[in-house]
Amino acid sequence: QAALMAPTETLAEQHLTTLDRLLGGLVPLALLTGSTAAAARRPVLERLASGELGLVVGTHALLEPAVAFRDLAVAVIDEQHRFGVRQRAALDAKAPEGLAPHALHMTATPIPRTLALTAYGDLDATVLRELPAGRRAVETHVVDGARARARAYERIREEIAGGRQCFVVCPLVEESEALQARAATSEAERLRAGELAGHKVRLIHGQMPAHEKAAAMSSFASGEADVLVATSVVEVGIDVPNAAVMLIEAAERYGLSQLHQLRGRVGRGEHPSLCILFGDPGLPRLRAIAEHSDGFRLAEIDLELRGAGEVLGTRQHGLPQFKVARLPDDAPLLERAREVAEQLLEGDPELERAEHVLLRAAAGARFGSQLEPIPA
Structure with a gap:
């Protein structure tokens, strides 16, 4: 049996659709997320336990104790930087006793700890450095001040006039989804009345009911909405080729991997794309994202800035306890x-x-x- 785990329901649903298309019905597969209704959940769990279900795609819901596989042999984790070390280990632990599944971890920006383990040789890395077919490099600028802000919104209006669409991502407010939702809601209202008056502005954040999120995404994906004001929920699993501008407020509050992922939401179509980061241009992290588009190079810079984490441990970053070595130099x-x-x-x-x-x-x-x- 095989399992594919993704960090969001949107992404898990996209993977299920893609796999169904690629496999053409040859392998029985199912979706298991936190939103899966009890009536649909029960047969999925039974078929996994009996071995009848060959492939399951899901979110963190796959890690619940009730989820048991008869013979898990392959575990694929997408956007692995979004999962903690113990969460990734919990999926591996669902293999038959005494065995470990084949594991494939996928990410656009490897986290520092993973990079350190790669250096140790505990992980084999396959690096795909070229852009996928049809993708274009994204021009990235770090700006600060009232004049730059005015020009940024002018550029957004120009892109909308040209038939393109734009993302506006609100600051990461501590670790509170409720506070983030409030910040995004007030920003959407401000833009509707101010710089983007007369344009169709939609809102999406983690606190919205699933059907409202789906409606907002559908409106943006279909081209009906010009601007999507969002929290970091749009970091993964969003594919809108017509979106040409990504504007990120208070960019210094995001980590390098998050900024790299958010930037990846644009440049997915034939049009030149732009990522505008509001923040201090002198900040090393923001300078790095403006200068580099290669995820592995950004991970090396992240390693230099944050430290490798305890290589034999569960912390994702922080200075390692080496007495005579410094990564990545050594x-x-x-x-x-x-x-x-x-x-x-x-x-x-x-x-x-x-x-x-x-x-x-x-x-x-x-x-x-x-x-x-x-x-x-």
Whole structure:
């Protein structure tokens, strides 16, 4: 059996549609999300447990204890930077006892911890550096001040006049969805009465009922709405080729991977596209996003700015506890250390030899006595 996990219901639904089209009905598949009604959920769980259902596409709902597979052999995680380490491990743990599923993690911007693990060799990376067919590079500018703001909205009006559409993404207000929703709602009202008066402005945020979100997205995707004011819910799973401008308020509140993902919502069609970030142009993170479009290069910069995280641990970032190395500068040293460790474990997998007793004790004291494989 196989499972594909995505961070949002919108994206999971898109994957289901795509897989259904590609597989042409040859493999039984189903959708499982938090919104799946109990009546539809029960048969899905039964068919997964019996092995009758070969493929399930879902969100975090796949991690619930009630979800049991007869024989999970492949786990695919899309937008893996949106999931925590333990969430990714929880999906792997649904394989038959004593086995681990084949795992494929997909992301446009690898998170620093993943980059560090790649350097360790625990993950094999396949890098697709070219843009997908029909995509264009997005021009990116970091701006500040009243004049720049006036010009940004002038540019949006020009694009709308040319038949294009635009996103306006509101600031990340702490970690509160309710506060974000309020900020987006007031921004949409302000734009309708101000800079974008006379244009069709729609609103979407995480606190809206599912049918309202679907209606707003449908209105924007069909071209009926000119502008979509949103929170970061539009970060993934939105494909509107006609959208040509992405404007992000208070860009310094977002991480590099989020900014890269948001920028990826435009430049998906034949028209030249623009990403405008309101924030301090001198901020290293914003300078990086303006200068680079390669996700792996941005991940390396993120690694330099934030630190690699505990490579053997669940924190996604923060300075690692190395005494004689600094990533990514010391990658060659890291590779040598990896080779030495592999040779050592080939000769003494349980670290039982007398000369390895202290090493085994140190590893046990720091990471616990059960040295299980660490999830990617």
